[in-house]
Amino acid sequence: MLIGILGGTGKEGAGLALRWAEAGHEVIIGSRDADRARVKAEALGAEAKVKLSGASNRDAATRAEIVVLTLPASGLAATLGDLKDACRDKVVISTVVPLTFGGGRLFTPPPQGSSAEEVQELLGAEARVVAAFHHIAAHELASADHAIDCDLLHCGGDAEAKKLVAELGRSMGLRAVDTGPLTNAGPLESITAVLATINRRYKLKGSGIKITGLPGG
Numbered sequence: 169m170l171i172g173i174l175g176g177t178g179k180e181g182a183g184l185a186l187r188w189a190e191a192g193h194e195v196i197i198g199s200r201d202a203d204r205a206r207v208k209a210e211a212l213g214a215e216a217k218v219k220l221s222g223a224s225n226r227d228a229a230t231r232a233e234i235v236v237l238t239l240p241a242s243g244l245a246a247t248l249g250d251l252k253d254a255c256r257d258k259v260v261i262s263t264v265v266p267l268t269f270g271g272g273r274l275f276t277p278p279p280q281g282s283s284a285e286e287v288q289e290l291l292g293a294e295a296r297v298v299a300a301f302h303h304i305a306a307h308e309l310a311s312a313d314h315a316i317d318c319d320l321l322h323c324g325g326d327a328e329a330k331k332l333v334a335e336l337g338r339s340m341g342l343r344a345v346d347t348g349p350l351t352n353a354g355p356l357e358s359i360t361a362v363l364a365t366i367n368r369r370y371k372l373k374g375s376g377i378k379i380t381g382l383p384g385g
């Protein structure tokens with residue numbers, strides 16, 4: 169698959185880019201600054217001995233078959249405002265968690281209920297939005313020497329899109345767990361606030377979550 173990662177110069181996007189490139193997918197790292205994306209793609213690719221390319225967020229979204237959002241919640245409106253056409257009929261994966269550091273409340277969802285639902289509103293009904301990868305820490309994605317000990321909880325309204333996301337997760341060794349419609353994105357995103365608090369409390373870099381009781385263990 170050809171995957172475009174908007175905000176892919178950051179920690180989460182770079183980690184996903186590496187894992188997917190290693191699994192044989194073609195990945196474009198996107199950025200507000202195309203040159204920054206190209207420099208990042210070259211450096212990451214050379215380090216991990218995989219082929220990555222870089223482009224502006226707009227070009228990455230336009231060229232990609234699957235669009236992945238790895239940018240802060242505060243940047244969604246400005247980034248997606250004019251990408252409705254580029255994302256039409258495409259699977260759009262939102263990894264975005266609306267966190268606010270340094271205030272009284274860590275989890276600060278938008279009025280839509282979740283960042284993924286904000287994404288759906290910004291891109292319109294024709295974008296096939298799936299919320300996923302919120303619990304897969306950038307630190308774990310970057311540590312290719314061990315398997316990631318976390319389930320891929322995901323939700324969305326398009327069954328085929330969710331199957332594709334599950335395949336993308338399996339391609340990096342994750343067990344995918346379908347958690348229902350996009351209205352469950354808020355609860356999923358909020359778990360990351362809990363994991364971030366656990367990381368701080370226990371001095372960890374990448375706590376995760378696993379569901380018990382599923383068929384197959």
Ligand SMILES: NC(=O)c1ccc[n+]([C@@H]2O[C@H](COP(=O)([O-])OP(=O)(O)OC[C@H]3O[C@@H](n4cnc5c(N)ncnc54)[C@H](OP(=O)(O)O)[C@@H]3O)[C@@H](O)[C@H]2O)c1
Nearest residue numbers: 175177178179180199200238239240243264265302305306
């Ligand atoms: N880090 C994790 O472990 C983790 C885990 C799960 C989910 N997530 C989610 O993944 C997303 C990215 O996390 P991250 O840690 O990679 O964040 P980050 O490094 O702070 O940001 C990622 C990229 O977003 C772009 N960006 C920054 N501010 C922006 C703005 N106002 N508008 C548009 N683009 C902006 C930047 O790229 P350019 O300057 O090149 O455009 C930056 O490199 C967040 O929503 C986070 O909640 C992170």
